[in-house]
Amino acid sequence: MLKSSWQSRLSSSLFVLPYLICFSAFLLFPILYGIYISLHNFELLSTDQQYVGFAHYVKIFTPGTYLNSLFFRGLWATIQFVVYSVPLLIVVGLALALLVHYLPRKIQGLFRTFYFLPYAISASVMTAIWLMMFDTNAGFINSLLMKLKITGIPWLTGQPWSWIALVITTLWWTIGFNMIIFINALNEVPEDHYEAASIDGAGAWKKFAHITLPSIRPIILFIMITSTIASFNIFAQPFLLTRGGPGDSTKVLLMNVLDQAFIRKEVGSASAMAIVMALLIMIVSVVQYRLTYARKE
């Protein structure tokens, strides 16, 4: 057995110390500092700070205040995006995984790479590409639709087109991640279950509904949770593609938080908004985890 002198405990601690310092300085401290900031009238680039207690939080939840409308209008846009994107992120991800899964083994890797490739690029590059693709006058998509006699769809400046554009870009960019996880899950469904079903004369659809789906249910729930969190954090796509428009319709919560901090320079109330948003995300994920857990029992 390891002798546990204080020297030994000290030398063991030294291994954790470098990471612990980074963790404390750039994760733990910011969280606490954020709470402190949210309790003050705190201006960006100014040393003036005045303690206001929970005033910012109260305002967020008081109908009629500016903060209230800023927060809940942003939240509404975010929730809309979650509702539009998450079902597709699950269904399309699973569909692509099934497609790759049933391809001849030799070419599976190739097509997996094709579908996963967009995931490798940066959000800013991704949005720049789709800014061009969705351009109303010169964009590839509208040029293509012109051939079908459909003209001038305002992808980034009109509704419902803007939501559709944001969902399409998100699917293109991130669906590979979900697909990879689904492919992995499909590979782990025991082959003999299918064979037994074949002997019983089950068709492809029956096998999918009665064997595949129940076997991968935990993974579907996992994807649902991670996709919901990711969609809740939506920022880059509306920030760079629609710039929150048309009007404020795609101005999501995270954009409002950053505007409040960096444009109106009110970091105190912006931090309060950020904390309420973070709590919401964590509550949603805990609830979904609980549901997953409850169903497993």
Add this chain to the structure above:
Amino acid sequence: MRKMKTFWLVLLAVVVAAIFLLPLVWMLSTSFKNDFEALAGQMNFIPSKPTAENYIKGLTGELMNVPITRWIANSVSVGMIGTGIVMLIDSMAAYALARLTDLPFRKTLLSLFIASLMIPGVLTFLPMYMEFNALGLINTYAALILPYSAGAFGVFLLYQFFASFPKEIEEAARMDGANKWQIYARILLPSAVSIMVTLGIFTFMGIYNDFVWPLYATTSPEMRTITAGIAMMAQGSYTQAYGKLMAMTTIATLPVMLIFIFGQRSFVRAITQSGVK
């Protein structure tokens, strides 16, 4: 019958692949078009008058006052230094958490690190900015690197690996008089090369591709990373200068695309091993 089914499946796969690759091919094609042709609304993949002008202007700094090579250099060096730090401190911490049973507060620290994986970025973004601002570190390389060192993903990934490492080898080394540092550096690290590569690829791509933090944490053109720089271009006066914009995005995409294609197996492993079971 079976052959026929396979044919239709492959055909479908090819069509879907074309849809996925089309924006990337179009990006490459547009980057060789002049401003007029890039805005003409045509669908020609081969430019009628191919030009390298967009690339030359970007590389000589004519577009954004700073040569784009500077942005690439910033991104690559920030990514490499950040990745190096993460690999070193995460592996040390994971080793201690997994193998050194006399580490004080071992269980508490482990739960704390794992719980931190649930923290959404929005919670730390603003205070992190205020922290670096108070320290006078906005617009420095420190600001571009240090925030990435706090993530617990690597600790978690390596902890799982080190925890399943056979005890006997470690015991034998201790019998031979090896100390903790020697066991870490000479036995555990060499056995963890492939998982370390996985972590390295994952971390580098994460830092290289992030654009929101560098966009706010830098103020002068020469400190921008390539992704933040492109976001500035796309938001500013180059919104519709697609030829120039696409030349820059093509340059920005090449390094990560290469790493991604060659390291894909590793990347997939990081995704599938980190908690999905």
